Amino acid sequence: MPAYVVLTREHTHDAQEMERYGEKAKAAREGHDPQPLAFYGDFEVLEGSAMEGAVILRFPDMAAARAWYESPAYQEARKHRFQGADYRVFIVDGLTEA
Template identity: 45%
Template sequence: MIALNRSVHDRQKLEAYWKAAGPTFDGWGAKFLSVYTPLTPLELMGPLEGVVLIEFPDVAAAKGWYESPAYQQAKQHRDGAADTEFFIIDGGLVPLEERLPHIKRRQT
């Protein structure tokens, strides 16, 4: 799971979110790989205040955590506090010829 914090509007609310969200990871097998560690911008499409990278055992566990009542309640603290993008990606490597098939169809 990757979270991109694009901008912060209310630091106090964001800190309340961090505090409330922490315990919601218990039982989901989450492994924190990077949480607001220093970043080196190389190619960005806009502002980026911080990044969170969390490994879960699988996509189902990541979705389960995100959709859990505990996280959904904690998430309310973040509403209006920051512009954030969340997404889940599966691990692995897609062969070159199989990448972005939806784009391939559009361009033929």
């Protein structure tokens, strides 16, 4: 069953830290091969808090999504995200494809 990692950027504090995060996060995807379904494209908030952008990554399953998130390379990248912006991040199980 596929799993999705959803990242919503709520507020940027430091653009330089976000640049570092972007470089390191891209490198951290290597070997994990997530499928980007949405990547900071145009959006409209219909309900809830304002946000600046969102990313949705598809993985084969929850274990693969956690392996990417918990990888040393992503943990290193994540430090810069914490310094650069406020995010909400979660993993959700997808539906079995018909």
